[in-house]
Amino acid sequence: EADIYQTPRYLVIGTGKKITLECSQTMGHDKMYWYQQDPGMELHLIHYSYGVNSTEKGDLSSESTVSRIRTEHFPLTLESARPSHTSQYLCASSSGTPVYGYTFGSGTRLTVV
Amino acid sequence: DQQVKQNSPSLSVQEGRISILNCDYTNSMFDYFLWYKKYPAEGPTFLISISSIKDKNEDGRFTVFLNKSAKHLSLHIVPSQPGDSAVYFCAATTSGTYKYIFGTGTRLKVLA
Numbered sequence: 001e002a003d004i005y006q007t008p009r010y011l012v013i014g015t016g017k018k019i020t021l022e023c024s025q026t027m028g029h030d031k032m033y034w035y036q037q038d039p040g041m042e043l044h045l046i047h048y049s050y051g052v053n054s055t056e057k058g059d060l061s062s063e064s065t066v067s068r069i070r071t072e073h074f075p076l077t078l079e080s081a082r083p084s085h086t087s088q089y090l091c092a093s094s095s096g097t098p099v100y101g102y103t104f105g106s107g108t109r110l111t112v113v
Numbered sequence: 114d115q116q117v118k119q120n121s122p123s124l125s126v127q128e129g130r131i132s133i134l135n136c137d138y139t140n141s142m143f144d145y146f147l148w149y150k151k152y153p154a155e156g157p158t159f160l161i162s163i164s165s166i167k168d169k170n171e172d173g174r175f176t177v178f179l180n181k182s183a184k185h186l187s188l189h190i191v192p193s194q195p196g197d198s199a200v201y202f203c204a205a206t207t208s209g210t211y212k213y214i215f216g217t218g219t220r221l222k223v224l225a
Contacts, residue, residue, distance in 0.1 A: 101147045106154075107155065
């Protein structure tokens with residue numbers, strides 16, 4: 001079944017650790033995105049990619065980095081986690097047809113202690 | 114500057130009645146509008162969309178209305194069911210940008 005997968009679902013990690021949030025999709029979409037959402041707030045775009053070896057920063061400044069070496073895989077990395085990085089991170093993909101929107105993964109709830 | 118606004122953070126409705134969720138936007142270049150539903154600890158799921166050339170789109174219990182002159186859209190859920198209790202986000206995009214702008218969401222609670 002075509003879908004988009006995020007791991008882990010929940011992560012509690014200490015300050016200063018390096019973490020990678022995984023995102024993979026099996027729909028063949030060339031466009032992928034990372035959003036950050038705090039409770040009660042809108043979704044903020046932090047990174048996006050329109051194809052292999054193409055990545056851009058989003059509207060919200062983020063200390064994270066991303067890579068797109070394969071079409072289906074779009075991991076997000078934090079080199080040194082801080083408590084201010086505590087948030088929900090949502091990965092999404094799109095075919096680019098505006099009427100269909102994004103398909104989102106289940107999200108990763110990150111807590112940095 | 115928030116381009117997509119959902120001014121009601123929460124809404125409670127009795128089961129079987131109509132739920133009306135509202136969304137306003139400021140960018141006249143937006144030409145597609147979508148509604149997403151989000152349960153806690155899950156990603157948003159796509160509900161329904163509408164293009165700016167239409168003023169209404171219906172899918173089962175869900176209907177979206179677009180008023181371009183007022184830059185306003187609304188989602189109607191009839192009849193409301195307890196399983197509809199979730200946070201609803203509206204989103205908007207301009208064709209060719211491939212990015213959506215989201216509102217802050219409205220938490221709907223359907224009371225049994």
